[in-house]
Structures are given as C-alpha cells and as structure tokens.
Amino acid sequence: DLAIESHIAHIIKRSRVGGDESFFIADLGQIFRQHRRWTQNMPGIRPYYAVKCNCDPTFLKVLAELGTGFDCASIEEMRAVLNLGVDPARILFANPCKAPAAVAFAREVGVLRTTFDNIDELDTIKAHMPEAQLLLRIYANDEDAFICLGEKFGAQLDTTEELLSRAWELGLNVIGVSFHVGTGATNPASFCKGIKDARLAFSQAERLGFHPKILDIGGGFQDDCFESMGPIIREAIRSEFPAGITTIAEPGRFFARSVYTLVCRVISRRRQLGSAALSGVPDMLYQNDGIYGNFMNVIMEKEIMVPYLVSKKTRGFLNKPKSGESEKTNDAVQVPSHRYSIWGPTCDSTDCVVREVALDSEVKIGDWLKYKNMGAYTSTTATQFNGFSSTYDTFYVNSETLPDY
Numbered sequence: 036d037l038a039i040e041s042h043i044a045h046i047i048k049r050s051r052v053g054g055d056e057s058f059f060i061a062d063l064g065q066i067f068r069q070h071r072r073w074t075q076n077m078p079g080i081r082p083y084y085a086v087k088c089n090c091d092p093t094f095l096k097v098l099a100e101l102g103t104g105f106d107c108a109s110i111e112e113m114r115a116v117l118n119l120g121v122d123p124a125r126i127l128f129a130n131p132c133k134a135p136a137a138v139a140f141a142r143e144v145g146v147l148r149t150t151f152d153n154i155d156e157l158d159t160i161k162a163h164m165p166e167a168q169l170l171l172r173i174y175a176n177d178e179d180a181f182i183c184l185g186e187k188f189g190a191q192l193d194t195t196e197e198l199l200s201r202a203w204e205l206g207l208n209v210i211g212v213s214f215h216v217g218t219g220a221t222n223p224a225s226f227c228k229g230i231k232d233a234r235l236a237f238s239q240a241e242r243l244g245f246h247p248k249i250l251d252i253g254g255g256f257q258d259d260c261f262e263s264m265g266p267i268i269r270e271a272i273r274s275e276f277p278a279g280i281t282t283i284a285e286p287g288r289f290f291a292r293s294v295y296t297l298v299c300r301v302i303s304r305r306r307q308l309g310s311a312a313l314s315g316v317p318d319m320l321y322q323n324d325g326i327y328g329n330f331m332n333v334i335m336e337k338e339i340m341v342p343y344l345v346s347k348k349t350r351g352f353l354n355k356p357k358s359g360e361s362e363k364t365n366d367a368v369q370v371p372s373h374r375y376s377i378w379g380p381t382c383d384s385t386d387c388v389v390r391e392v393a394l395d396s397e398v399k400i401g402d403w404l405k406y407k408n409m410g411a412y413t414s415t416t417a418t419q420f421n422g423f424s425s426t427y428d429t430f431y432v433n434s435e436t437l438p439d440y
C-alpha cells in the first residue's frame with residue numbers, strides 16, 4: 036500500500052497529471068494475484084472476462100496473455116479484444132438480445148459463440164449467423180446481488196423447451212447453457228440453483244437431438260466470498276454433471292475491482308458557517324470526479340466509498356530523508372478528526388460521493404484523495420455530464436516489482 040502511495044506521490048510530484056483530472060493507478064501485480072486465486076478456487080473453469088466491467092486495453096492485454104477468454108456484449112467490446120490480436124474463438128458474444136447489425140459484425144470477424152433467450156433472437160441469428168454456436172441463457176437470480184439481472188434476461192424453465200425446439204426447427208446449433216445470477220452476488224445457493232436448472236435445460240436439448248457440451252456459470256463473483264463459494268459451486272457442478280462437463284464463467288468484478296485505485300483532487304471546499312456550523316453539519320469537499328464520472332457505483336451498487344488523504348508525509352517521503360533522519364516523525368502526534376461530506380464537480384446534488392467521513396487531517400483545496408478498489412464498473416460507466424471529461428489517465432505499476440523512489 037505504501038509502495039502504491041509513493042508511486043501516486045511520484046506521479047503528482049512530477050506533475051504528470053492535469054490538475055483538474057482524476058487519474059487511476061492500475062496494479063498489474065494484482066491481476067496476476069486474482070488470476071492465481073481464480074485458478075486455485077475454480078480449477079478447470081475457464082474465465083471469459085466480462086469486458087463491460089473495465090475495458091482498459093492494458094488490463095485486457097494482461098488477461099489475454101494469461102490465457103483467459105473474453106465475454107463481449109457489443110461491437111466495440113469485440114473490437115477492443117480483437118485489436119489485441121486475440122483469436123475470435125476466445126470471444127463469447129454474451130448478450131442474449133443483440134441488434135441484427137451486431138450479429139452480422141460478429142459473423143464477419145469470426146465470433147460464432149453467442150447467447151439467446153427468446154424466439155425473435157433465434158430469427159435474428161438464423162438470418163445473420165446461421166452457423167452460430169449457441170448457449171441458451173436461462174433465468175437465474177441472486178436477490179441479494181448488487182444488481183439483479185433476472186428481470187431483464189434469461190429464459191424461464193417453462194419456456195426453454197419451446198425455445199430449444201424452435202432452434203432445432205431453424206437448424207441452429209445449441210452447444211450449451213448459460214446463466215448469470217447478478218453482479219455482486221453473495222448467495223452460493225443461487226449458483227447451485229442455476230447449475231441445477233442448467234442440467235434440466237441440457238436434458239431438454241439432448242432429447243431434441245442437440246449435443247450441448249458447455250456450461251457457462253456467468254459472473255457475479257466477489258472478492259469477499261470467493262474462497263467460500265468456490266467449493267460449493269464445484270460440488271454443485273460435480274453433482275449435476277457427474278460425467279464431467281466443460282465449464283466456463285464470465286467474471287468481471289472479481290478480476291477488475293481491486294486492480295485500480297482512483298486518485299481525485301479537491302477542487303473546492305465549503306467550511307460550514309452560521310447555524311450549519313453550530314449544529315455540526317460536516318464541511319463539504321468538492322472533488323474533480325463524482326457520480327457522473329467514475330463513481331456511478333455509489334448509486335448503482337450502493338457502494339460505500341472510503342477516501343484516504345494522500346498524505347503529505349508520504350509525498351514528503353519523496354524528498355528522501357537525510358541519513359539518520361526518521362521518516363515517521365509525526366507518529367506520536369494526536370490529530371483531531373475532521374468530518375466531511377464529499378461531492379463530485381457537477382451541478383447536480385445527486386452527485387454525492389461520500390455522505391460523511393472523518394479524516395485525520397484537515398483537507399484543503401488542491402489536496403488529493405485516494406479511493407481503492409475502483410476497477411469495476413467505474414471508467415466504463417463514466418459520462419460527460421455538465422461538460423466534464425470522461426477520459427482519465429491511467430498509470431501502471433506492478434506491486435511486485437515497484438521501483439524504490
């Protein structure tokens with residue numbers, strides 16, 4: 036952590052960032068660690084990283100080198116992956132409701148695997164990619180997930196037989212079944228239910244004459260409960276598919292979230308006066324990034340943001356201490372806590388990043404605040420509302436081989 040902070044300080048000090056833009060630090064070492072965690076806990080289950088979560092080309096490149104597949108939902112996401120030289124066979128077009136032009140594009144570039152969950156989609160696929168390798172997306176839902184997807188996608192089990200029959204009539208090729216329990220899932224039972232339902236859909240497909248061979252357990256995996264979910268999911272697969280089955284997944288958040296730290300600058304400040312001060316309303320900080328930028332997850336996923344002041348001490352640390360001088364001169368000093376609410380730069384009062392936080396030091400205009408775990412659904416959901424930029428610099432470090440400044 037200190038190494039990353041020193042690196043942030045290095046970037047700030049070298050003025051490599053425009054004063055009014057937030058920037059990301061991406062720790063490539065963390066991608067390797069997450070990949071290792073994946074292979075240890077989900078052995079044999081190939082991840083198709085969900086590009087929608089974070090489409091930073093450098094990040095995608097590292098994953099490509101690690102051998103993952105990619106879940107793309109649009110033409111631009113397919114382009115982003117193909118531009119890295121990735122074989123189209125490693126891409127799954129995992130969007131069950133696609134525009135005809137997108138299906139035609141996928142065919143043109145050789146991305147043949149895609150999902151469906153309704154009759155009209157089968158007609159679109161027949162017309163624009165008749166040789167598609169199809170996965171039937173079935174309904175699944177973890178009601179405790181940050182964002183449930185079941186309301187929008189997934190065929191209910193009482194419709195799957197009809198859908199599969201229609202695919203058979205059209206001469207299409209169904210190669211498997213997929214589901215997604217929702218992003219930010221916490222309940223392993225929802226995966227178990229999805230796997231059980233997938234088994235039923237497999238049987239229906241087999242009875243019609245298809246030879247399905249792929250089970251796709253979607254995304255939804257989270258850092259906090261990953262290790263505890265792994266064995267439960269593996270056991271569910273073993274019990275529903277005792278003869279074995281090729282299993283893939285579409286993790287996004289799990290790979291991207293912890294790789295990125297976002298650093299924002301305080302651009303304005305309102306110290307409370309009058310009755311607000313007397314009644315203890317926290318002072319207000321306005322920073323150069325907010326809900327309409329990289330913090331959409333505050334409203335979409337009810338994520339609680341934890342800001343850290345990029346400490347002057349660490350920044351001073353760049354002026355290397357003279358020999359014999361301690362770097363930790365302030366440790367014994369008791370500092371009062373300073374309470375703030377933190378707001379984004381737009382004119383909208385929804386644009387509140389942190390309702391209240393107590394920090395050890397006073398924060399002034401020009402100071403920098405750091406937010407960890409900002410890699411998932413942040414840069415990909417940023418808008419240009421109010422004329423603020425939606426492009427941000429990213430600086431890459433490898434925590435395993437950081438230079439000693």
Ligand code: PLP
Nearest residue numbers: 085218219254255285286287288
């Ligand atoms: N696959 C599909 C079809 C999705 O819709 C999503 C997220 O919405 C993902 C994968 C990635 O999910 P997560 O980031 O929760 O792993």
